[in-house]
């Protein structure tokens with residue numbers, strides 16, 4: 001029996017009392033969240049790792065020192081939520097932590113992208129975190145935590161990245177309102193807004209272009225983002241901006257008229273392309 005088979009408790013539902021759910025756990029920030037939470041949380045909690053590809057989820061699982069359940073699900077598909085709901089109803093776990101992290105984005109003008117690309121972004125960045133939160137909340141209790149991955153892009157409309165920035169604004173707004181709604185239940189809701197990170201989120205061409213542009217100054221390391229985020233969550237913070245660049249944009253977004261800022265961003269992004 002190899003380490004993965006030993007860890008994977010898919011066929012052993014009785015053991016799953018206390019669970020941590022992480023979406024987008026197969027790479028980038030989601031994998032970094034899984035590794036860091038593995039070090040911080042009691043071993044009694046089973047990690048449910050969600051992404052489409054089982055092989056890369058297995059790679060994440062192999063780095064963890066606890067029982068895991070791999071859920072290779074496409075969160076843009078309604079049947080994935082039906083399946084998740086059935087698992088929750090059957091196993092009736094206590095969800096200690098839900099990290100709504102999976103997301104996608106492509107740079108470029110809105111009208112240059114296909115209908116299917118727009119649908120996928122809406123389904124994954126907006127619909128999936130809302131639906132998963134809705135399914136998870138009945139299984140959460142006092143001191144459970146809900147964490148959303150938004151982005152610095154949430155603070156301003158972004159010509160050249162319009163739908164992605166808008167989807168992240170929606171998550172930011174949703175998380176902040178939900179954190180007040182859930183305060184009486186003692187469920188802590190937080191949202192993290194990282195700067196760009198050179199993960200699989202970007203193609204290799206996009207990474208190369210990034211390194212050549214002024215935007216390279218804003219790049220953050222996913223492990224550092226996760227560390228800062230989890231420390232801030234433990235201190236009770238609800239809005240977490242992990243980098244200096246992001247903090248500056250957050251302040252600017254409240255001081256300078258949005259119409260000026262969008263024009264400046266449009267000029268800068270047309271210079272980059």
Ligand SMILES: NC(=O)c1ccc[n+]([C@@H]2O[C@H](COP(=O)([O-])OP(=O)(O)OC[C@H]3O[C@@H](n4cnc5c(N)ncnc54)[C@H](OP(=O)(O)O)[C@@H]3O)[C@@H](O)[C@H]2O)c1
Pocket residue numbers: 023024025026027028029030050051052053054056073074075076101102103104105124149150151152193194195196197198199200201202
């Ligand atoms: N990288 C950045 O610059 C940056 C900056 C700020 C915020 N963020 C946010 O950080 C989060 C994580 O991004 P990342 O940088 O870690 O990107 P990433 O390395 O591309 O990771 C995305 C994760 O989401 C999963 N995923 C993608 N489509 C999915 C689908 N349809 N159903 C289920 N899972 C899916 C991927 O696994 P599969 O491919 O196996 O499904 C992967 O595990 C996203 O919400 C992103 O918006 C990223």
